[in-house]
Amino acid sequence: MELVVRLAGAAGQGIQSLGEILARSLFRSGFFLHGELSYHSRIRGGENAFTVRLADRPVFATRRDADLLVVLTPEMGRTWGERLRPGAWVVAEEGAFPPGPRVLGLPALRLAREKLGLPLAQGVVLLGAAARLLGLDLDRVGAAVREVFGAKSEPNLQALALGWELAPPQAWELPSPGFEAGTHMLLTGGQAVGAGAIAAGCRYLASYPMTPGTPVMEFLAQRAERYGLVVEQAEDEIAAINMALGAAYAGARAMVTTSGGGFALMVEGLSLAGMIETPVVIHLGQRPGPATGLPTRTAQENLLFALYAGHGEFPRYLTAPATPEGAFYATMKAFELAEAFQVPAILLTDQFLVDSYVVVPALDPARVPMREHILSLEEIAQMEHYERFALTSTGVSPRAVPGLSPHLVLVDSDEHDFYGRITEDLAIRKAMVEKRLKKEEGLREATDLPEAFPESLRGRTVLLGWGSTFGALREAVEALNAEEDRYAHVHFQDLWPLRWAEVAELLEPAREVITVEGNVWGQLGKLLRQETGIRPMRHLARYDGRPFTPEDVVEGVRRAP
Structure with a gap:
């Protein structure tokens, strides 16, 4: 069972805060969820959407269509109104969505202004109505409001109650809680990378802010005093990589976080790390390029860039976590291998992974043994x-x-x-x-070999992916196999160096290989062909800045080549 709720409005209307309140409320109710944040690169206006997928099992992909749309502006009503499932409900600002039998139009802005003197609480009024439709506990949602708004909670709690009173009773039967309190965590990929760095003993981070690398910097800066870190906002990315190398030379476990354009400026420093054999972890959060590209969207365009960046020949470790949980352990492993082999380790994420909220089992740093690699x-x-x-x-x-x-x-x-x-x-x-x-x-x-599902690939069509496409690919294969059991999913996290002969042996029994990547070229497919001679038969590409959904993959596979 699953239910998809989408909150949509303009920048400046608090959509991210509303989504976080909803995600926390569902998490505290014991539900698995995935929360996807989609936003334009502007301070006011444009599109801001937060899609929360509630499920009775762990989920790591977003969905295209929603069961409940909460919309604050007519523009977002037009944008997302076509992405509704049969029987969907809409909770909208009055006039933002055409009337209908399952459309609840509320004068939320007027109520927030006249009754509370706080027009910005418009979205919380609508969220209150949505929470009642979902059958959530009002006190639990109120607790999430307090967590998110802190000292500004009181008028927002009143706004929540206003919306609650105006909504009809519960419209869906929610699943039973999937886990007990204290056994799981709600976190984003960016938080997971930051937490993994702390668990690995990181003591120094230098960075120049650049989306989607910045959330890692913010996470570590907020906890720097508690964990004894130095977090330096450098004047540019050239300075950042060289500061990190200086810290590592002095014995500190060091890290930088950036995106494609910033990594381009770090390339000479990357080569320096190779020459002086000094460990450093580089978090490279991908977004669409070239140049500035789409700063707040997602892509998988930097695999080959990360692999070949830097003049001269020197070893490096390259990994791309598949989920926020995996990002925690992958970050720890990146630090350990960087230190053990005195090489740069590059952690490839993307905006989708960094900004997505998921429910994961409580993290256990003991799963990745950390050793001292400096002479006593x-x-x-x-x-x-x-x-x-x-x-x-x-x-x-x-x-x-x-x-x-x-x-x-x-x-x-x-x-x-x-x-x-x-x-x-x-x-x-x-x-x-x-x-x-x-x-x-x-x-x-x-390094770890790619994961295969199911284990035997004989005679199957293999969907091959890496990084954050994991959830969409796994669910797509499950859906395809429900109709005809002849598909498989092979997913890479570690990308370089690999035991390519074993990769070739793994894929040899497959009927055909289809790469699914957030880039035009099929960069993993090119690397696979270069190292093994295996040529993918097809490539499913997405390069519009949005993440793959399971529906996208299923339709792409069924489409005639």
Whole structure:
């Protein structure tokens, strides 16, 4: 059983706050949900929508059509009025939606202005009516209002009650609660990345604000004092990556968060990280490009950019979490592998994942063991001499923190010898290149192969995806198999380096492979063909800035190639 509620209005009307109140109310009622935030890049006007999908099981995808539409403006009534399921209800500002048997038009703006002296409470009046239609507990919704509005709660609680009184009784039979209090969490992908960084021991973040990377910066800044972090808003992304490398050189676990345009400015710093073998985690929240593109929309356009960015050849770890829960553990793993192999680790998310609310089991940091990879004072004291870039069987050299022992810890952006001193000895140059690339062998063994559903792909049409398309693809395969059991879903989280021979072995029994990605080129498909020789038969692309829904995927698969 599922129910889809969509709240829609203009920027400045509090749609995100209304959606958060609804999501918290449903979560506290014990329901699984997915909340998708869609908004234009402007302060006033335009489109703002928050789609909450209530379900009796965990869900990680949004839906195209709604069972209940709450609309504040005529423009949004026209935009979303065609996206309604049969039997849907509409709760609307008076005049914002055509009259009908299941349309509840309320003078919410007038009531908020005349009775409360607070026109901005218009949306809360409509939310109160929607909450009663849904059969939610008024006190529980009121508690969520207090959490979101804090000191400004009182007039909003009155607005909630006004709307509640004007609505008919419950219109749907909601499912039984799916989990007990204290066993699950409601969080966004951005919050999950930030929480994963804290759990991994991050002590320094430098960033220049850029959507959709900024929510991670905000999350860490709000908790910096509590967890002993330094959060620096740099003057630009070039400064941010170099600040993070400086912090890492001094021994701190360091991170930057950005989007495509900011990452473009960080590319020289990324190459520096490769040369000085200094770990750093880069959160790259994707949005449509090129250039400024669509700042507040979603895309999967930076896979190949992240893989090949930076001049010269050096190893890196590339991963793209599939869900907010996965983002927590993927962030921890990114820090661990960056430290263990002294490489940059790039965490690829997107606006859809960063801004989506989901219900997940309580997070357990113990699932990702974190180890210390810097020489202790006792270990370095036993060394007669210290070589920062000593040749080893794994390519990973002993890493010490400068200033804590008599030994110098030298690094340089020029090619260098084993001590870190600049050299133009070509034999040493060759040895250092091979040493750096040797680390990729260990990294490859530490990465995870893609997940297959069902396990056997023999004779099946495989839908191949990566990152945040996971929920839409999994549900699409379930829907397709309900009619004809011949489809499968293979999903990548770790993207580089991979054991590509094992990937080829996994896909070999499949009848055909269809890539489903938020880009035009089919970037994972190109990488798959390059590394395995497997050529996807078709590519389902979405590049309008919106996320895939299960309906999109099902229709795309059924469409004649």
